[in-house]
């Protein structure tokens with residue numbers, strides 16, 4: 295790891311990345327792409343040492359409350375977080391300033407901060423987003439090697455459900471010829487139903503590959519799936535969007551399952567939900583007897 299003092303922490307859409315780089319080792323990781331200009335080893339985590347301070351300054355100045363997001367580019371619960379606790383410090387600030395929160399992770403380390411997530415969700419809204427790609431636990435350990443397995447993430451989703459914290463699942467990416475099977479998608483959807491997730495975000499059954507993440511992905515294919523890289527190149531060449539031949543069938547399965555279980559699947563609606571700030575204290579005031 296190395297430390298860096300940064301100039302800003304919140305994006306225009308109120309998202310933030312507390313760390314830069316990731317040690318979870320997902321073989322398909324888009325954040326490795328060259329376009330993000332990470333000029334250090336991806337596993338050599340950049341710790342933004344002034345992140346909590348910058349976040350507090352930004353929230354103090356905001357005139358309107360909103361949802362704050364994290365986890366889009368780098369998992370906020372990498373191994374290092376156990377020692378540094380910077381994600382927790384940022385959540386404490388979000389909670390104390392009364393903002394909403396949408397966090398995305400693949401790690402059950404998030405349970406350490408359940409107390410804060412519950413407090414935020416009591417006052418406003420806290421949404422926990424988890425990525426699920428692979429129902430098969432052995433396959434999961436190959437393609438997402440250093441993080442909680444799908445089953446462990448499912449346990450987290452159920453704990454969130456039992457604590458009244460809404461969840462959204464990212465069903466992405468789906469790797470052609472590897473996990474683009476009906477059995478895999480059915481298994482994940484059954485988890486989502488049981489965990490009563492609010493929404494499922496899926497941009498189609500496939501993945502994206504571009505300079506930086508493509509090389510790493512192909513190297514890992516060679517290590518774990520002999521012959522698969524040649525199959526990908528033959529079928530897709532060097533295109534950015536890699537869509538499963540089973541996309542239509544699997545997407546249809548996703549939609550019909552979501553409709554019959556009252557789960558949001560429209561991407562626009564899911565993002566609206568993630569970005570919509572809700573003030574529950576006003577609602578509680580309205581519900582007071584005599585008002």
Ligand code: SF4
Pocket residue numbers: 315316317318319320322323324325367368369400441
């Ligand atoms: S958890 Fe996310 S950021 Fe980390 S390696 Fe996996 S896909 Fe990349």
